[in-house]
């Protein structure tokens with residue numbers, strides 16, 4: 001089976017390309033790579049006084065009861081007007097689907113922010129008015145760039161879950177349909193737009209989706225026939241140098257929910273601070289990433305991204321705009337920090353804590369099996385690394401690595417990189433030397449490249465040089481949050497055997513040696529999956545199939561991933577969990593795996609804030625009450641109708 005490599009979306013550090021090229025040379029397989037700053041110059045004297053942030057100007061552009069009273073009742077707030085609980089959401093073509101006149105009226109109320117969705121690759125298909133060979137060539141060439149999808153109101157980075165109904169093609173006579181894409185999208189630039197969209201969707205019984213970048217692994221930002229709220233244009237970043245509010249005093253940022261990692265990092269660098277973000281450049285830092293917990297090369301030092309949130313502004317399912325922090329709506333504040341996107345409302349902005357700049361040291365190296373390194377030794381070396389997981393993360397370090405089979409009995413290990421935040425090169429070197437000595441003792445000849453950077457940003461910029469590669473539809477991923485016990489002597493061999501089974505079977509392991517650091521200086525009482533708090537190894541496992549695989553072949557690979565490879569990972573880590581933002585859409589008992597002991601409270605809050613079930617996303621809290629029609633086993637898409645289980 002053509003299962004080499006690293007085809008599911010991931011960041012693209014330069015060393016990864018090296019490993020991919022290496023693997024590709026061995027198997028000659030086509031491999032896609034895996035995988036307005038306003039400075040606040042307030043005087044020092046002002047710091048003593050409580051200084052809580054205000055809203056962005058566009059957050060004050062709100063829908064009023066008076067405006068609603070003068071317009072269609074379909075735009076009314078949830079406390080005033082509610083649709084009855086229909087069994088299924090409306091789809092285009094239904095008798096209950098809003099008329100063109102109503103859509104026009106909606107667009108007028110929005111000031112023209114509504115667009116009717118045209119699939120991104122429609123230019124490749126002769127039966128679409130957008131048909132244009134040059135535009136098609138451009139889309140085809142740029143399909144694997146995340147920016148292509150980030151900048152489109154509907155497209156997502158995992159076309160599998162859209163139903164693969166309009167991929168770039170050189171056959172203009174094939175068919176392109178909307179599939180799982182929304183029907184209409186609201187490009188929100190004001191809170192009012194979001195309020196109108198939520199009210200209209202709720203009152204007209206439309207499916208609602210929220211799209212930011214489209215990175216989600218579980219199709220949470222698409223839905224057939226939906227009205228989509230697109231948060232992409234909410235890009236403001238404001239540096240709060242002397243934030244002093246509700247017990248935290250120090251630097252912070254307020255960001256619109258459309259801000260992505262590379263933008264946040266650049267703003268932090270410019271203002272001489274560091275923020276907690278992910279690795280890939282275009283992940284929505286203030287969107288789904290933080291909502292689901294958010295892991296980071298900084299996490300082992302200061303905690304998860306959601307732990308850094310001081311306050312959020314959000315439009316609730318009833319259309320009302322509220323603030324959530326320790327004092328206002330504290331239950332919502334708890335739920336929005338880790339409980340997942342598209343569940344309790346549309347977040348418009350977040351205020352997050354920032355840290356001083358820290359020196360950062362990185363290390364990269366790789367090795368492969370060969371005449372001097374048989375497979376058994378290769379995995380023994382992996383076990384040696386695992387035995388250091390706790391020591392490394394306890395020191396605040398982080399590791400991001402790839403393990404993949406490059407042929408029968410042949411394997412590649414690529415550290416891409418290990419990362420010591422707040423460590424100088426001598427500090428980092430003394431941390432890793434005992435480990436490197438052990439590797440050398442096994443006869444593994446590596447030449448680690450250790451580099452010190454003055455700041456986290458420069459380490460990031462020097463390591464993750466390119467944008468991630470996305471858009472493939474030849475793989476499917478799952479993940480496990482392994483607690484530190486899995487890497488202690490009593491369990492290490494079993495853990496390693498379970499990992500080896502999957503990699504030997506053709507799985508791609510993208511591993512993280514990471515922890516969520518306890519940090520007494522921030523509020524970590526939130527809804528992040530409790531499994532994160534015990535984790536030292538977060539492993540993503542990709543299963544891939546050959547280009548042109550049939551649905552049956554894809555089903556079989558996906559089933560093997562979930563019921564064989566991952567089953568062994570679950571068995572060896574009973575009671576642990578998985579990361580919702582990089583998890584398996586087929587995860588059994590997703591409530592336990594993605595939310596753990598927090599699920600009951602999260603569900604109670606879902607019923608409180610979203611009693612009519614306006615927000616739905618696969619594997620989101622409360623999603624077990626719904627199903628999507630017309631599904632094949634193991635390849636769930638979002639291109640059927642969304643209905644309540646009755």
Ligand SMILES: Cc1cc2nc3c(=O)[nH]c(=O)nc-3n(C[C@H](O)[C@H](O)[C@H](O)COP(=O)(O)OP(=O)(O)OC[C@H]3O[C@@H](n4cnc5c(N)ncnc54)[C@H](O)[C@@H]3O)c2cc1C
Nearest residue numbers: 212213214215216220278279284287288289295341342347
């Ligand atoms: C290449 C790649 C690299 C990644 N790297 C990392 C990483 O380093 N660390 C990490 O923790 N994760 C990482 N992820 C996973 C990432 O956190 C999730 O995919 C996350 O869902 C992305 O959020 P988004 O807003 O960018 O994407 P989207 O797919 O647009 O949204 C994700 C979910 O959040 C919801 N949502 C988005 N914005 C809002 C909002 N304002 N209000 C309410 N709901 C909202 C959407 O409806 C959807 O349910 C990566 C994913 C990919 C594909």
Ligand SMILES: *[C@@H]1O[C@H](CO)[C@@H](O)[C@H](O)[C@H]1NC(C)=O
Nearest residue numbers: 138139141142145147148151
């Ligand atoms: C697509 O790629 C071409 C060539 O690399 C580039 O010039 C163009 O700007 C890209 N288009 C988009 C939409 O990213």
Ligand SMILES: *[C@@H]1O[C@H](CO)[C@@H](O)[C@H](O)[C@H]1NC(C)=O
Nearest residue numbers: 127171172173174175176177
């Ligand atoms: C396109 O769709 C039409 C109508 O559903 C169908 O008759 C035709 O066979 C399809 N064409 C291709 C190339 O799949």
Ligand SMILES: *[C@@H]1O[C@H](CO)[C@@H](O)[C@H](O)[C@H]1NC(C)=O
Nearest residue numbers: 301302355356358421422423
């Ligand atoms: C970095 O380390 C220094 C001591 O070496 C410490 O004072 C500081 O708090 C650390 N920074 C972070 C963000 O942990």
Ligand SMILES: *[C@@H]1O[C@H](CO)[C@@H](O)[C@H](O)[C@H]1NC(C)=O
Nearest residue numbers: 269457458461462464465466
């Ligand atoms: C980021 O890295 C690129 C090279 O990859 C370099 O040209 C650029 O100057 C760097 N930016 C900063 C702010 O360091």
